Amino acid sequence: MDTIIETVNLTRRYGRQTAVTGLNLQVKKGEIFGFLGPNGAGKTTTLLMLLGLSRPTEGTATVCGLDPVRMAREVKRLVGYLPENVGFYREMDAVQSLEYVASLNGFEGAGARKKIEELLDLVGLGEESGKKTAAFSRGMKQRLGVAEVLIKDPQVLFLDEPTLGLDPEGAVQLINLIQTLNREKGMTVLLSSHNLHQVQKISHRVGIMIDGKLIAEGSIDSLAEEKFGLDQKEYSLEEIYMKYFQEV
Amino acid sequence: MQGLYAVFRKELQDHLSSYRFVILFALISMVSFITSYMAAVHMRENLEALASTRFPFLMLFSTPGAVFSMVQFVAFFGPLIGLILGFDAINRERAQGTLIKVISQPIYRDAVINGKFLAGVATITLMLVAIVLVISGFGLALVGVVPGIEEIWRLFIYLVISIFYISFWLGLSILFSILFRSIATSALASVALWIFLSFFVSLGAEVVANAVAPVDRQDEVRPEAVLENAQVKEMVSLTSPMVLYTDATATIIDPMRKTTRSIILMGPMEELLSARFQNPLSLGQSIIIVLPHIMALMAITLICFSVSYLVFMLQEVRT
Ligand SMILES: Nc1ncnc2c1ncn2[C@@H]1O[C@H](COP(=O)(O)OP(=O)(O)OP(=O)(O)O)[C@@H](O)[C@H]1O
Ligand SMILES: [Mg+2]
Numbered sequence: 337m338d339t340i341i342e343t344v345n346l347t348r349r350y351g352r353q354t355a356v357t358g359l360n361l362q363v364k365k366g367e368i369f370g371f372l373g374p375n376g377a378g379k380t381t382t383l384l385m386l387l388g389l390s391r392p393t394e395g396t397a398t399v400c401g402l403d404p405v406r407m408a409r410e411v412k413r414l415v416g417y418l419p420e421n422v423g424f425y426r427e428m429d430a431v432q433s434l435e436y437v438a439s440l441n442g443f444e445g446a447g448a449r450k451k452i453e454e455l456l457d458l459v460g461l462g463e464e465s466g467k468k469t470a471a472f473s474r475g476m477k478q479r480l481g482v483a484e485v486l487i488k489d490p491q492v493l494f495l496d497e498p499t500l501g502l503d504p505e506g507a508v509q510l511i512n513l514i515q516t517l518n519r520e521k522g523m524t525v526l527l528s529s530h531n532l533h534q535v536q537k538i539s540h541r542v543g544i545m546i547d548g549k550l551i552a553e554g555s556i557d558s559l560a561e562e563k564f565g566l567d568q569k570e571y572s573l574e575e576i577y578m579k580y581f582q583e584v
Numbered sequence: 585m586q587g588l589y590a591v592f593r594k595e596l597q598d599h600l601s602s603y604r605f606v607i608l609f610a611l612i613s614m615v616s617f618i619t620s621y622m623a624a625v626h627m628r629e630n631l632e633a634l635a636s637t638r639f640p641f642l643m644l645f646s647t648p649g650a651v652f653s654m655v656q657f658v659a660f661f662g663p664l665i666g667l668i669l670g671f672d673a674i675n676r677e678r679a680q681g682t683l684i685k686v687i688s689q690p691i692y693r694d695a696v697i698n699g700k701f702l703a704g705v706a707t708i709t710l711m712l713v714a715i716v717l718v719i720s721g722f723g724l725a726l727v728g729v730v731p732g733i734e735e736i737w738r739l740f741i742y743l744v745i746s747i748f749y750i751s752f753w754l755g756l757s758i759l760f761s762i763l764f765r766s767i768a769t770s771a772l773a774s775v776a777l778w779i780f781l782s783f784f785v786s787l788g789a790e791v792v793a794n795a796v797a798p799v800d801r802q803d804e805v806r807p808e809a810v811l812e813n814a815q816v817k818e819m820v821s822l823t824s825p826m827v828l829y830t831d832a833t834a835t836i837i838d839p840m841r842k843t844t845r846s847i848i849l850m851g852p853m854e855e856l857l858s859a860r861f862q863n864p865l866s867l868g869q870s871i872i873i874v875l876p877h878i879m880a881l882m883a884i885t886l887i888c889f890s891v892s893y894l895v896f897m898l899q900e901v902r903t
Contacts, residue, residue, distance in 0.1 A: 380902070384900075384902065387688055389684070389687065389688060389900070389901060390900050390902075391900075408693075409690050409691065409692060410690070412688055412689060412690040412691075413690035417688040419681065419684045419685065419688070419903070421681050421903065422681060422685060423677075423680040423681020423682045423684075423685065423903075424680070424681075424682065425680070425682060426680070427598075427601075436590070436594055437685070437689060439590035439593075439594075440586075440587055440590045440591070440686065440689040440690075440691055441689055441690060442586045442690075481685075484685070488689075488690070
């Protein structure tokens with residue numbers, strides 16, 4: 337499979353603090369990649385650099401064959417990014433909010449409106465479409481955020497803790513939606529999450545980042561093999577994660 | 585361009601439907617009603633003066649009726665319009681987490697700040713045009729003065745200068761909204777700078793002038809000393825955009841004025857001479873006199889916006 341995201345020695349420092357150190361990461365086209373790590377590990381910083389929103393101190397990144405530093409706009413055309421705390425204009429309702437994002441992507445008129453309706457149904461907000469976003473619950477906001485990300489028909493999704501604050505049912509629905517998008521539309525997904533159970537359920541491969549360094553990368557099976565040997569058949573991502581975490 | 589237009593349209597819609605715009609607009613229309621009414625009453629009482637002037641229509645804007653004229657009002661309170669439209673432009677979006685969303689769309693980052701600035705300028709234009717129309721309408725109805733072609737041109741130039749003047753303050757408050765994360769802080773900083781530049785500088789100019797070039801009242805007053813004092817005072821006070829604006833519009837809106845200078849030294853014979861030729865300046869001459877001021881005003885507006893632009897482009901956005 338082709339590599340769609342690649343970083344070489346990607347580094348980001350804030351003053352004397354290093355957020356990401358010498359990151360060498362490869363994500364293949366069409367896979368769901370789970371990005372794990374404790375708070376402050378540098379996951380969000382990495383995503384921002386991949387989008388061209390933050391400038392790497394050192395190293396390079398390639399997303400869909402483009403350099404995010406020089407071709408930020410082209411990269412953002414292909415990549416949908418759901419920030420960890422996505423915000424909305426309080427005075428807009430769900431449809432207006434989506435219309436604005438659509439217009440920023442150059443979509444207007446009847447085609448955009450039809451697409452917006454479809455997406456609202458897809459994320460389960462069909463009933464709430466006329467409600468002001470100020471009156472949205474956390475989970476509803478998260479769903480609207482997902483709809484906004486999908487409006488540009490991205491090839492790649494960057495989802496920063498997408499299930500945070502969702503009820504169990506909503507989380508399962510979202511996870512299933514991500515899986516469907518991946519299978520049916522072939523979207524590559526880079527997913528950062530602290531919910532290891534969900535990550536285990538849908539990820540083809542995972543990367544574990546601690547203190548700005550990528551300390552493990554591979555399929556869950558291969559990581560398990562490395563840590564527990566072949567004889568252990570039953571394992572959870574949580575056990576693997578804790579094992580790596582304790583070693584650092 | 586696509587992003588710029590989308591941001592511009594949304595911001596303009598926001599401005600026009602916001603309470604702050606409605607309140608500002610109500611306030612401004614009220615003030616322009618009052619000032620134009622006062623000016624009209626004043627003009628009716630002094631009909632001879634009106635008959636002798638070549639530009640009665642402009643007097644509607646420059647005659648301080650009971651309180652202040654329209655021109656003075658814009659000079660004093662116009663900045664507030666700019667400040668109110670811009671002080672939370674960027675930091676509010678940052679606080680509510682929409683900035684990262686907008687700039688992760690396929691637009692150039694400068695579309696956000698350009699769109700916001702242009703939407704503010706459009707709103708300012710709308711307000712000023714409305715004021716001028718209200719006052720003109722009142723003039724027609726109450727006094728029956730009809731504007732001539734030259735007066736319309738002068739009003740147009742006055743409008744353009746005023747838009748730049750208020751846009752300067754808009755740019756400044758947008759800059760503060762980028763620099764300060766807290767909305768309250770940026771509002772406070774903008775107002776503080778407004779008070780300082782508009783009121784303290786004029787006071788300070790006098791102090792500085794008296795310190796640098798004192799006019800000795802004891803002895804016989806030397807004309808050179810008076811002149812020097814006035815020059816220093818003028819130089820210092822020109823750092824105030826309000827003074828700059830007042831000077832820039834001086835000969836435009838009041839063609840009987842020959843200069844922006846506050847002090848004119850001349851002997852009795854010269855005075856007699858000049859009184860005999862009390863003719864208004866031509867439009868071209870008026871513009872030439874204030875051209876440096878107009879240029880300076882435009883320059884500080886553009887500089888202010890460019891600084892915001894640069895700071896915004898270099899800043900990292902995480903939320
Ligand atoms: N503007 C900044 N200035 C200084 N340090 C920063 C700045 N932004 C982030 N950092 C630091 O960079 C490191 C990585 O932060 P980042 O947000 O990427 O972590 P994360 O993996 O996304 O964490 P979380 O799981 O909590 O979202 C942290 O140690 C953080 O303190
Ligand atoms: Mg994060």
